[in-house]
Structure formats: C-alpha cells, structure tokens
Amino acid sequence: MKISVIGTGKTGSKVVEMLGENLAYAFDESSPPTIEKLKESDAVIIFVPGDAVAEILPVVLESGIPAAWGSTGFSWPEDLENKVQKMETKWVLATNFSLGMNIIRNAIEAISAGSEILKDPIFKIHEVHHVNKKDAPSGTALSWKEWLDKDAEVTSEREGDVNGIHELKISTQTEEITLKHEALDRGLFAEGAIWAAEQLIKNQNLMNGIYTFGQLFDFITKNND
Numbered sequence: 001m002k003i004s005v006i007g008t009g010k011t012g013s014k015v016v017e018m019l020g021e022n023l024a025y026a027f028d029e030s031s032p033p034t035i036e037k038l039k040e041s042d043a044v045i046i047f048v049p050g051d052a053v054a055e056i057l058p059v060v061l062e063s064g065i066p067a068a069w070g071s072t073g074f075s076w077p078e079d080l081e082n083k084v085q086k087m088e089t090k091w092v093l094a095t096n097f098s099l100g101m102n103i104i105r106n107a108i109e110a111i112s113a114g115s116e117i118l119k120d121p122i123f124k125i126h127e128v129h130h131v132n133k134k135d136a137p138s139g140t141a142l143s144w145k146e147w148l149d150k151d152a153e154v155t156s157e158r159e160g161d162v163n164g165i166h167e168l169k170i171s172t173q174t175e176e177i178t179l180k181h182e183a184l185d186r187g188l189f190a191e192g193a194i195w196a197a198e199q200l201i202k203n204q205n206l207m208n209g210i211y212t213f214g215q216l217f218d219f220i221t222k223n224n225d
C-alpha cells in the first residue's frame with residue numbers, strides 16, 4: 001500500500017521515516033498536495049498545524065482517498081460528515097494518535113463514574129508541550145475533559161521540546177488521585193497514524209464517514225476479531 005503524508009515537520013517527518021518504501025508523496029508548504037497526486041495514494045496522513053487545515057481540506061476531500069488527520073487547533077465544519085460520505089470515503093480525526101491513549105480513555109471514563117461517590121471532588125487537567133505548539137489547551141486535554149464529562153479546570157504550559165505530558169488530578173479534602181500520560185517519542189504518534197490509515201484502507205467492514213481515533217480503535221479491537 002502507498003500512503004502520502006502532508007506536513008513533514010516534527011511529527012510528519014517521523015511518519016515519512018516509518019513508511020519507508022510505502023511512502024507515495026510527502027507534501028509540505030513549499031510543495032503543497034494536489035488532487036492528482038493524492039489520487040495515486042491509497043490513503044493520506046496529515047500533520048499540518050490547525051491554521052493550515054482550511055487550505056488543504058478541499059484538496060484532501062476532493063481526492064476522495066481515506067485520510068488520517070492528526071492536526072489539532074482547528075474547528076471542523078459541521079457538514080464535514082456529509083461531505084466525506086458524499087465522497088464515499090473514510091476519515092479519522094485524532095487529537096492524539098497514541099494507542100495508549102485508548103487505555104487512558106477507558107481509565108478516565110471509569111474515574112468519572114467512580115468519582116460520583118467522592119465528597120466534593122475537584123478535577124484539574126494540566127498539559128505541557130514544546131514551545132512551538134500553536135494551540136492551547138492541546139486537543140488531547142480537551143478530549144480528556146470530554147471523556148471525564150465533569151467541570152474541570154484545564155491549564156497549559158509551554159516548555160522546551162516536550163512531546164506532550166497530560167495529567168488529570170482529582171482531589172478531595174482527604175485524598176488525591178493522579179493519572180499521567182507522557183509521550184516519550186513522537187514516533188508513537190506516527191505509529192498510531194499509520195495503523196489508523198492502514199485500517200481505513202483495508203477494513204472492508206468499516207463504513208464510509210468520520211471516526212475519532214477511539215471509535216476506530218474500538219471498532220477494530222472489539223467488533224472485528
């Protein structure tokens with residue numbers, strides 16, 4: 001299978017490296033994607049900053065190929081699902097392509113349900129990323145808050161070259177619980193994005209439309225043995 005990559009910065013370059021001979025084309029700002037070239041690929045993986053998404057969205061859509069989007073800090077249009085369906089293709093939009101993040105999602109949902117018995121719990125989510133990250137809070141921190149489904153203060157810190165640290169703290173007057181995830185190498189996002197693109201290409205049972213990374217992960221691991 002041949003996969004193209006749009007955005008060859010800190011994360012996209014890891015995808016290019018891992019794809020090796022399965023790479024179709026690598027696009028960036030100086031060599032932007034075209035519909036024709038994308039159509040020669042079985043799927044595309046995108047790691048451009050949120051503020052570049054609007055520009056490349058129509059090209060990716062028109063190409064009609066499956067797309068694994070890693071970009072954060074962009075508000076996806078409401079009619080996107082219809083447009084993807086119309087092109088008869090499959091997309092995954094992931095705020096975090098870490099496979100381990102799916103374990104965290106289950107843990108946060110359990111914490112949310114379990115915290116009902118705590119007396120006056122306070123929920124805090126804190127994230128740390130490298131100084132060049134454009135969006136804050138991170139897309140992942142926002143996903144954690146959504147999974148938690150509680151009032152939670154979300155704070156951000158920008159420091160050095162940190163790949164991504166997320167921490168959830170639940171405190172009461174008498175106890176404290178901390179859940180922490182740290183991305184040690186950006187290769188982990190590349191691994192998850194390639195896995196997702198491969199599923200979009202080869203899984204015949206997957207209907208056309210848009211999936212979150214969690215939905216795709218659950219579909220493959222729970223329904224498709």
Ligand SMILES: NC(=O)c1ccc[n+]([C@@H]2O[C@H](COP(=O)([O-])OP(=O)(O)OC[C@H]3O[C@@H](n4cnc5c(N)ncnc54)[C@H](OP(=O)(O)O)[C@@H]3O)[C@@H](O)[C@H]2O)c1
Pocket residue numbers: 006007008009010011012027028029030031032033047048049050052055056069070071072073094095096097098189
């Ligand atoms: N979902 C996840 O798991 C995950 C993980 C890590 C990062 N991210 C997100 O992925 C995005 C990229 O992060 P990064 O740290 O890899 O960024 P980065 O190092 O700044 O790289 C951005 C890349 O996008 C390219 N680009 C910018 N505008 C473009 C355009 N209009 N057309 C084509 N290419 C364009 C840049 O090309 P030039 O070099 O030519 O300017 C560069 O190659 C961010 O939104 C980040 O939050 C998501």
